Amino acid sequence: xAGVMQNPRHLVRRRGQEARLRCSPMKGHSHxxxxxxLPEEGLKFMVYLQxxxxxxxxxxxxxxxxxxxxxxxxxxxxxxQVVRGDSAAYFCASSxxxxxxxxxxxxxxxxxxxx
Amino acid sequence: GNSVTQMEGPVTLSEEAFLTINCTYTATGYPSLFxxxxxxxxGLQLLLKATKADDKGSNKGFEATYRKETTSFHLEKGSVQVxxxxxxxxxxxxxxxxxxLIFGKGTxxxxxP
Numbered sequence: 001x002a003g004v005m006q007n008p009r010h011l012v013r014r015r016g017q018e019a020r021l022r023c024s025p026m027k028g029h030s031h032x033x034x035x036x037x038l039p040e041e042g043l044k045f046m047v048y049l050q051x052x053x054x055x056x057x058x059x060x061x062x063x064x065x066x067x068x069x070x071x072x073x074x075x076x077x078x079x080x081q082v083v084r085g086d087s088a089a090y091f092c093a094s095s096x097x098x099x100x101x102x103x104x105x106x107x108x109x110x111x112x113x114x115x
Numbered sequence: 116g117n118s119v120t121q122m123e124g125p126v127t128l129s130e131e132a133f134l135t136i137n138c139t140y141t142a143t144g145y146p147s148l149f150x151x152x153x154x155x156x157x158g159l160q161l162l163l164k165a166t167k168a169d170d171k172g173s174n175k176g177f178e179a180t181y182r183k184e185t186t187s188f189h190l191e192k193g194s195v196q197v198x199x200x201x202x203x204x205x206x207x208x209x210x211x212x213x214x215x216l217i218f219g220k221g222t223x224x225x226x227x228p
Contacts, residue, residue: 004158035218041220043204043216097214103149104161104214105161106159
C-alpha cells in the first residue's frame with residue numbers, strides 16, 4: 001500500500017509565477033489536509049478537504065491560495081502570484097476518518113522556493 | 116482556542132543519555148495527543164499517540180503519558196541513540212468535523228556519539 005505521495009518534491013518559482021502542488025492520499029483515504037511549515041517553525045493547518053468538497057479552509061490565506069480535491073485525481077494546492085514569503089515546505093496528510101483516534105499519514109512534502 | 120506548547124530546543128545529548136521533551140496543551144474538549152518525528156529533509160512520521168487520559172503511548176523506546184490533570188504529554192526515552200537525532204513535534208486533534216492537527220513548534224534533538 002503506497003503512502004501519501006506528493007510532487008514535485010522541490011519547486012522553484014520566480015515572484016509572480018504560479019505554483020501547483022499535488023498530493024495523492026493513501027489508498028482508501030478520502031480526507032486530505034494541507035499544512036505549511038515555515039523555516040524553524042511547526043506545521044500550520046491550511047485546509048481540509050474531502051472529495052469535491054472544501055470542509056475547512058480557516059487556515060488558508062484569503063488571497064492567492066486555493067485548494068481542490070476532485071472526484072478523480074490528486075488534491076491540488078495552488079498558489080497564484082507567489083511572493084518570497086510563500087517559500088516553505090508544504091505537507092499533505094490523509095486519513096481514513098476524522099475520528100480523533102485515527103492518525104494522519106504525511107507525505108514527504110514539497111519544498112517551495114520563491115526567487 | 117486549542118494550542119500546544121513544547122520546550123524550545125535545540126537539545127543536545129550524549130548517546131545513552133535520558134531524554135525528556137516537555138509538552139503541554141490547551142483544549143476545549145477531549146483531544147487525542149500525538150508525537151511526530153521529522154528527520155532531515157523528510158515528512159513527519161507518527162511516533163506515538165494517546166487518545167484518552169492516563170493512556171501511555173510507546174514506540175521504539177519512546178513513551179509519553181496523557182496527563183489530564185496537568186494537561187501534559189511529555190516525551191521520554193531512557194537511552195538515546197545518534198539515530199534519534201531529529202525534530203520532534205507534539206500535536207493534538209479533537210477530531211470531529213475538522214480533524215486537523217495543531218502542532219507545537221518542534222524541538223530539535225541532536226545526539227552526539
